[in-house]
Amino acid sequence: MxxxxxxxxxxxxxxxxxxxxxxxxxxxxxxxxxxxxxxxxxxxxxxxxxxxxxxxxxxxxxxxxxxxxxxxxxxxxxxxxxxxxxxxxxxxxxxxxxxxxxxxxxxxxxxxxxxxxxxxxxxxxxxxxxxxxxxxxxxxxxxxxxxxxxxxxxxSYVTVEVALAGAGVVLAGVAATVLVRRALRPLDRVAVTARQVSELPLDSGAVGHIPRVPPALAAERGEVGAVGAAFNRMIAHVETALSARHESEQQVRRFVADASHELRTPLASIRGYAELVRRSPDEVPPAATHAIGRVESEARRMTGLVDDLLLLARLDAGRPLERAPVDLAGLAVDAIADAHAAGPDHVWRLDLGARPRPLLVDGDDARLRQVLANLLGNARVHTPAGTTVTVSGRRRGGDVVLSVADDGPGIAADQLPGLFQRFSRADTARNRTGGSTGLGLAIAEAIVHAHGGTIAAESWAPTWTFQAAASPTRERRNSREGTTFTVRLPALTAGAQVEHSPARAGSPTVAV
Ligand SMILES: Nc1ncnc2c1ncn2[C@@H]1O[C@H](COP(=O)(O)OP(=O)(O)O)[C@@H](O)[C@H]1O
Ligand SMILES: [Mg+2]
Structure with a gap:
């Protein structure tokens, strides 16, 4: 037992x-x-x-x-x-x-x-x-x-008594074992059901049928029946609550997606008209030119924000991604080239090992490009000029591991846990006006998760410490500093058949 x-x-x-x-x-x-x-x-x-x-x-x-x-x-x-x-x-x-x-x-x-x-x-x-x-x-x-x-x-009386008592105790033990086991067996059923429920992914998505305790057991009279019935009532309650939650989440997502979609057209008009005014041959006062320039840049920023929101809403809604073999090594090469053009003051490095091989994953090329662009963009925007940024890619077991590491100022330890949350900015004051939305990492995480992968951040921020009072030089306590983002995606083994998601089951499978 x-x-x-x-x-x-x-x-x-x-x-x-x-x-x-x-x-x-x-x-x-x-x-x-x-x-x-x-x-x-x-x-x-x-x-x-x-x-x-x-x-x-x-x-x-x-x-x-x-x-x-x-x-x-x-x-x-x-x-x-x-x-x-x-x-x-x-x-x-x-x-x-x-x-x-x-x-x-x-x-x-x-x-x-x-x-x-x-x-x-x-x-x-x-x-x-x-x-x-x-x-x-x-x-x-x-x-x-x-x-x-x-x-x-x-x-002799005591001898007989002891023998009888021994037999009685053994008999009582056996009888109690059998009876207790039989009486408590229905509780095992309840425990099995509870375990099944605890293994369900109830934290997100639509909630299907949640297992119940068998009705015969719940209808039983006595304590076990009462536990079973209460358990089933609780499950029914949880099911209703989760469906209601899912429904309202869907509503919010639809609303965000619709709203962002609707905002794109007027934003395009604003940009178009601003450009029209800027290029107009008529004389425009300098103050107005400046204002129009600001309107244009803010409209561009807002377009980016709206695009990010729309993308997040679509990823939230679990829209199926495009699925095709994607070479992350090639993506990294392109991303480094783009980053070099955008940030010539940074040092960009690519490390694909001594003998570079294609790093194939089954995924959505455009979305995976976006992950890299977001990470490299962060390494460019949130670190000072002269920072070295290294993109490395390797096969590790059944995974492809891409990392973007910089030796910039790092992220404060208390900011790290909420880094991938929406609108999280570690350096609020610096970036609110500088094209920072706080959505980049949330999008990267959503894309990686949609591909069945993981993304993690490590950061070593400098901790300044004063030496002795006699020597007021400041010493960095950390031996290393900077930020490393690591993306891990399930690798596509060369020669394997690409299994497509059910949403695209009709399309032909691709042999790599
Ligand atoms: N490589 C990095 N070095 C330092 N800070 C970073 C780095 N990457 C991200 N961060 C911090 O994480 C925050 C969130 O990044 P992100 O979600 O991309 O939003 P955004 O870049 O729009 O601010 C940034 O505001 C920045 O403070
Ligand atoms: Mg960013």
């Missing part, structure tokens, strides 16, 4: 209870038996003592004329005459009077002769109960009866 602590505990409780009760019963009944037998022995002793003191003595026995008549086997007697011991012995099993030895006699004589019953150990004969009585003529008689019979009886 490993792995079922409740069951084990229940069985142990039953076994412990049975053991405790039988042990208590055994102890109490053994004590009661012993005390009853002792009382009986004491009564017999009283009678024997009376008999010894009052009945006429028998004929001289084996060395004693005081041997009492009618005493049972095992009865010990010590007879005094004028304060002197005249005879001391016990009746043996054959009814003969056997003399006591000196030690045994001494033990008996040591007892207080007060008419009360005392326990005495007679060497060689065992434990006895003894009492002194005075015969009518004044002479004392000590009578003793063996206690060993009682000890033997109680002993």
């Amino acid at each position: 490993t792995g079922h602590p409740l069951r084990r505990r229940l069985v142990w409780i039953v076994v412990a209870l049975v053991f405790g009760v039988t042990a208590a019963l055994a102890v109490v009944s053994a004590v009661a038996l012993r005390s009853t037998l002792s009382d009986e022995l004491d009564q017999q002793l009283e009678l024997a003592s009376e008999r010894a003191a009052t009945t006429p003595q028998g004929p001289p026995g084996s060395g004693g004329e005081h041997v009492p008549l009618g005493q049972a086997a095992g009865t010990v007697g010590v007879y005094y005459d004028d304060g002197e011991v005249v005879d001391a012995g016990y009746v043996d099993d054959a009814g003969k009077f056997q003399p006591l030895d000196a030690e045994q006699l001494a033990a008996l004589e040591d007892l207080p002769q007060d008419g009360k019953i005392h326990t005495v150990e007679l060497p060689g004969l065992g434990t006895f109960r003894a009492v002194t009585a005075h015969a009518p003529h004044g002479d004392a008689v000590i009578t003793a009866l063996s206690d060993d019979g009682i000890t033997g009886t109680v002993g």
Whole structure:
């Protein structure tokens, strides 16, 4: 029953209870038996003592004329005459009077002769109960009866009790195991269902049918049925809530997509008219030229923003991507060339290993280009001139790993966790006006995820530390600084058949 602590505990409780009760019963009944037998022995002793003191003595026995008549086997007697011991012995099993030895006699004589019953150990004969009585003529008689019979009886009684208790405990253990297992088995069903539910991807997307506890189990009376029914009610509630959430998410996405789409046309008009004015042959005052230039650049920025929003909304909606073999090495070469043209003040490096090979993935060429463009754009925009940016690409196991590493100022540690969130800008003050939207990394992440890949950021920001007060030079504590973005995508093995997503199942498969 490993792995079922409740069951084990229940069985142990039953076994412990049975053991405790039988042990208590055994102890109490053994004590009661012993005390009853002792009382009986004491009564017999009283009678024997009376008999010894009052009945006429028998004929001289084996060395004693005081041997009492009618005493049972095992009865010990010590007879005094004028304060002197005249005879001391016990009746043996054959009814003969056997003399006591000196030690045994001494033990008996040591007892207080007060008419009360005392326990005495007679060497060689065992434990006895003894009492002194005075015969009518004044002479004392000590009578003793063996206690060993009682000890033997109680002993065998306890032996039987222990055997019975052991059997009872084993039986209780077996019965409790079977019963507890049977009673708790329905809970296992509930646990299995709960585990199935916990493995469902409920955090996003449409929610299908969530498994329930079998209705027969939920309808059962008793605690397990109640748990099952409550579980099913909870699942129904969760299902409704998740569908409502999904529905409202879809609405918001549709709204964002529609809104961005609708904004593109007026933005194009604004740009067009601004350009028209700027190129107009008529004389335009310089202030107006400046203003028109600003209108144009802001309209361009807004177009970029709207395009980003539209793309994100489409990626959110889970629109199927174009799927074709894409060589990321080629993409990296193009991206580096573009970046070099856009940022001639940076140092751009490409590292595809000693023997460059195509880095094939199954994906959407335009979207993957955008990921690289966003990462390289960031390395250009968010680092000072002179920064070295290295794009490297490698096959790692079944993945293609692309990384964009710069040795710029890095990103503060507290900004890293939310870096891929929408509208997150690590350096708010610097970039709000400089064409920064805070959507670039969110888009890159959405595209990579849509390809079944991962993207991660590592950054080492400088931590300035003052040395001693005597030398006020500032030292950089970090040995390295800069930012590295790592994109990992499932590789497409050369020669493999490209499996297309169900949305494009109709198109022919492509052999690479
Ligand atoms: N290579 C980098 N070096 C330093 N900071 C960076 C780098 N890449 C991204 N960041 C920070 O992450 C923020 C988010 O980037 P991104 O989502 O592309 O938005 P945007 O570039 O539009 O600001 C940027 O605002 C910038 O502060
Ligand atoms: Mg960016």
